[in-house]
Amino acid sequence: MTAGKKLTHVNKMNKKNEKNRLKSLFPEIVHYSNSDMLPLHMPGHKRLADFMGGIGKYDITEIDGFDDLHHPSGILKEAMAAAADLYQSHATYFLVNGSTCGILAAIAAVTKPREKILIARNCHKAVLNAVSLRELDPVYVYPKECGILGVTGSVDPEEISQALAKEEDIRAVVVTSPTYEGVVSDIATIAAIVHNRGIPLIVDGAHGAHFRFGTDFPAAALDCGADIVVESLHKTLPSLTQTALLHVKSTLVDNKEVTYALQIFQSSSPSYLLIASITECLALMAKDGANMMAKYSENLFSLRQVLEGLSGVTLLRQTAGFFDYDPGKIVFGVEGYGGGEIAAHLRADFHVETEMASPRYLLALTSVCDTKETLFRFQTALSRLCHGLPAREALPFPSIAAVAAEKVMTPAAARRKTWQRRDLRESCRCVAAENLYLYPPGTPLVVAGERFSPEIIAALEVYEKMGFLVHGVHNRQVFVVSEKMSR
Ligand SMILES: Cc1ncc(COP(=O)(O)O)c(C=O)c1O
Structure with a gap:
């Protein structure tokens, strides 16, 4: 950990913010809500005092004086510029649909349909959904299980390097760091490898929004050279559920594409409770973080x-x-x-x-x-x-790390084919029509378009027997691509 370096960075960041102070938008909303303005606008609850215990009092969306999240020119433009100063990014965007919409937008912004993308397989389903929507051709690296509790370890930079050397036309790389369990990858080394190929690195940092504010925590991905980082404020900082940030710090990313993608994946009626919560959180962390x-x-x-x-x-x-x-x-x-x-x-x-x-x-x-x-x-x-608790013998557990499966077609192609139900046991050699993932932790075991192997079926049966919830297995049956297409 680079504690000394990080402290300097925090100090520098605070000095810069003295010039461009982050302020919370919440007082402006309180002022508006307490005024005699008649709300002939959305939301339909009209801020009635008895609506859900008065929770709607401060719930407004884009009205005069409150700017426009998708075309900011006033208070939101200033607030996002102040956030970019705080993070030392080239641009920081407020997200009101969680990291989910940030990941969808980030991947859409840096890829064209049917291009190849390299993904560390222990990813959130939003990454796979972006792949499917954008009709991308995914290539994976598979982080290994570590010795403690069978938790999946860091992404190996060497494997990223090898995957990029093998497949020449990869257009972007996606890594999750930290993971749900807190495992961080060497983003600086991975970024250097990825940049050597002239392509961007997206880091799903949904669980690491707090890193930059503390010296005893891992370095923030944005400071390590990642081109786009998506962070959920709501997961680890004082902010309302669904609030997140997307940072861009790159010459390899076109901000116009990010803005375009965000207005597709974010609501056109963003909640100002959520936006105010983002500003409140950042103002607090800048001042006292x-x-x-x-x-x-x-x-x-x-x-x-x-x-x-x-x-x-x-x-x-x-x-x-x-x-x-x-x-x-x-x-x-x-x-x-x-x-x-x-x-x-x-x-x-x-x-x-x-x-x-x-x-x-x-x-x-x-x-x-x-x-x-x-x-x-x-x-x-x-x-x-x-x-x-009475002492008990240790329980045996199967590995939950994803293993490589044969890719027959892209996830988007699998979705377009005719599907049929199959007993899991009889699905060997068939092509999965849906993603199958263990929840928790949510790691995909089979992605749509991949072939079921005897090993994968055996593992899925063990997981089911042990009470793991496997999304994509319905009463011991799975959806597969119709027989003729799967061989
Ligand atoms: C690794 C990871 N990325 C992204 C997300 C999505 O984040 P959000 O809930 O903010 O949409 C999650 C959600 O738990 C996650 O675990």
């Missing part, structure tokens, strides 16, 4: 120390196969117990709701808004729970 993150990392450090010492608990941490790791993701497993079982105990007995439970582990998601007290409450709950 460094202090808040310092306290947060101190509290996290104490929590992680205690959890490391709990008998029977395995805590995910920096390990071989991880380039770097986000300490804010508390990923843990309890020997002999499935993740769902532990999550159920925490919920029922201690009123603690975790972010995600997979058969093998759980993710307790912390953020800069957690306090010493909230983290202590979680720590106490888990300690008490683990002391009270």
Whole structure:
């Protein structure tokens, strides 16, 4: 980790913002809502006081004086320029449809239909949806499982290099960093490799919006040379659900294409509650982010120390196969117990709701808004729970890392063919018509257009038996491309 370098960057960023201060738009909305202006405009709830406990009072969309998200020329133009200053990007766009719309727009902006794209296979479904919509031809690298809890490790830059050497006409590369579990890849090295080919690197940084504000966290992808980075503010910073940012810092990306794609994938009636929340979040983090993150990392450090010492608990941490790791993701497993079982105990007995439970582990998601007290409450709950649980033998778990499957046609081509249902067991050699992915963690196992192999079918059967939720398997049946087309 480059803590020294990062501190300088945070200081520089704050100085720059003294000139171009980020301000929250929320006071302007409060002022408007409290005025006597008669709202003969959307939304239809008309800000009635008794509508959902008054939650609509500040819910406005694009009205006079509040600019236009898709053609900004006033307060939103200024706010996004201030955000770009904060991030030292060439352009930063506010997103009100989550990182999902940012990923769709980023991929659409840098590719033309039917071009090739290189993707680290542990990607979110938004990446595959973009591939399908844009009719792209995907090529994959497959990050490997690491030793701890079977979590998928970092993307190997060497594999990116080899894939680019093998396929000459790849037009862009997409990497997820950090992953849901907090695993970070070496974006600086990957960016250098990708730029050597003159193509852009898109980083799905949905889970890493907080990195840039703290010195004890991995470096932010945008500072490591990524051309486009998409970050969900709502996942790890104080901001409302669905809020996210798309940053461009590149000479390889045409901002006109990004703007065009964003107005396709974002609502034409953006919620100003969401937009105000983005500005509120950025203003707060610009002003006080460094202090808040310092306290947060101190509290996290104490929590992680205690959890490391709990008998029977395995805590995910920096390990071989991880380039770097986000300490804010508390990923843990309890020997002999499935993740769902532990999550159920925490919920029922201690009123603690975790972010995600997979058969093998759980993710307790912390953020800069957690306090010493909230983290202590979680720590106490888990300690008490683990002391009270009868010891059990460790459970065997199959690997959940995606394996390479034979690509027969593109996902878009598979969608266009006639589909038929097949028993999973009888689908060997057939071509998948849909993506099949384990949820959680959401990693695609088979992508539409790929052939089912005996190994993949065997793995899917094991996952199903163990209670993994496999999207794309419907009552032990799957959709395949009609027989004649699949051989
Ligand atoms: C890795 C990753 N990328 C992108 C997304 C989509 O983010 P959002 O919920 O902000 O649309 C998610 C959602 O969980 C995700 O896990």
